[in-house]
Amino acid sequence: MSISAPLIQKYNTPAPRYTSYPTVPLWENNLDNNTWKGIVRKAFQDFGKEEGISIYIHLPFCESLCTYCGCNKRITKNNAVKDPYIQALLAEWNKYKEVFDGKPKIAGILLGGGTPTFFEPSYLQHLISSIFEGADITSNAEFSFEGHPNNTSFEHLKTLSDLGFNRVSYGIQDFDLKVQTAIHRIQPFEKVKHATDSARILGYTSINFDLIYGLPHQTVQTMEDTFKKVQDLRPDRIAFYSYAHLPSAFPAQKSFENFLPTAPEKSELYEFGRHLLVKMGYEEVGMDHFALPKDALTVAKTEGVLHRNFMGYTTVPSKILIGLGASSISDVYYAYGQNE
Ligand code: SF4
Incomplete structure (x- = not known):
């Protein structure tokens, strides 16, 4: 829709x-x-x-x-x-x-x-x-x-x-190098994989990834690539947040404001990301939040105790x-x- x-x-x-x-x-x-x-x-x-x-x-x-x-x-x-x-x-x-x-x-x-x-x-x-x-x-x-x-x-x-x-949340935001460079947060896929695999080896039962839509240089194509990498690592939960642009409070945001998606583009990024998450088998448990069917949040939602x-x-x-x-x-x- x-x-x-x-x-x-x-x-x-x-x-x-x-x-x-x-x-x-x-x-x-x-x-x-x-x-x-x-x-x-x-x-x-x-x-x-x-x-x-x-x-x-x-x-x-x-x-x-x-x-x-x-x-x-x-x-x-x-x-x-x-x-x-x-x-x-x-x-x-x-x-x-x-x-x-x-x-x-x-x-x-x-x-x-x-x-x-x-x-x-x-x-x-x-x-x-x-x-x-x-x-x-x-x-x-x-x-x-x-x-x-x-x-x-x-x-x-x-x-x-x-x-x-037994729960850890990793701030991923986006895997695209151009996006990561613009937001000054370079984190290669291998590092994220290592952190995720290590948590699994140690028995963490819930691993969450934070992702953000509306960042500079994001397109439907970069988002599709990011979600393919997310799919490879298959975290139990995903928080899919909207980027909040408040340059008066956070002046560093001015450094990339010419490269932000427009409002309709941002809306399209959300709809596209949400569609991919559902296709990947995640369920929407609440505003911005998705989880695999076996995750405790999804179970709690189904049982009415979230x-x-x-x-x-x-x-x-x-x-x-x-x-x-x-x-x-x-x-x-x-x-x-x-x-x-
Ligand atoms: S600067 Fe902000 S986003 Fe980056 S690691 Fe610190 S709290 Fe997280």
Whole structure:
């Protein structure tokens, strides 16, 4: 089904992330300390004791800038930032533990960024094992991390697997070299294959690829080539995101803005990519998200128990998501009735 030109024009406009309601620009950040403590304690009492809490940990450092990036990140090669940042994350976690009325029960952890694999495995080991100390883990807990294919080592995957992680998400975006050059993110197919194969060898049960449509120099032909490579590696899940062009907030995006597809071309790229994904056997589990029929997300959707929290689709019913880190996107997600 093709979308009419007036409709594309009407909705071809920047909008806040759809992952929360109300959306982030409408949030008020005027909680005093006692009010914050009261909300956290009540959320924990109402839901945390039974269902457990999910934790998003933001690791904001990256070694080089991908020019399309709209994330909250800091570009550095300075190893001296690592230690203090991990200490700050643990101090923040301890503040939550002081407020919880009882032993925390962890239902899920997502390491996001930035580039979590900027940190050597020993840092991640220390961070996660310290968080586990004095906490229980729910029987169906989900632990996942975002890995950069260029620097996710076998040791990263093994260390996190030993800690209970069995899901990894790789930022692929596009395999075409011209596109990768324009967005300053060169990652050869062999590196992605190595990272994917390593995760499979270690028993990761869900591997996700992030892909983006609407990037500079993308055409239907480059997208077809990218999807052929994706097909070879057959990740369990695919997030197929729209590129968000906000050069006033992210000036590096200006470097390629003359090469972006037009709005109708971008719409065609999405429709074409979606068609290919369905042809490859992926099912649409929600907005932008596709998964193989055997994947837990597809099964949960079929059984009517798919959930969505601020970080995305999940099978974990936990209604509380706390964010740790300087640029985490939320403090406490107190989400009555957000199940899908
Ligand atoms: S896309 Fe990822 S790796 Fe690249 S700069 Fe942004 S956060 Fe860092």
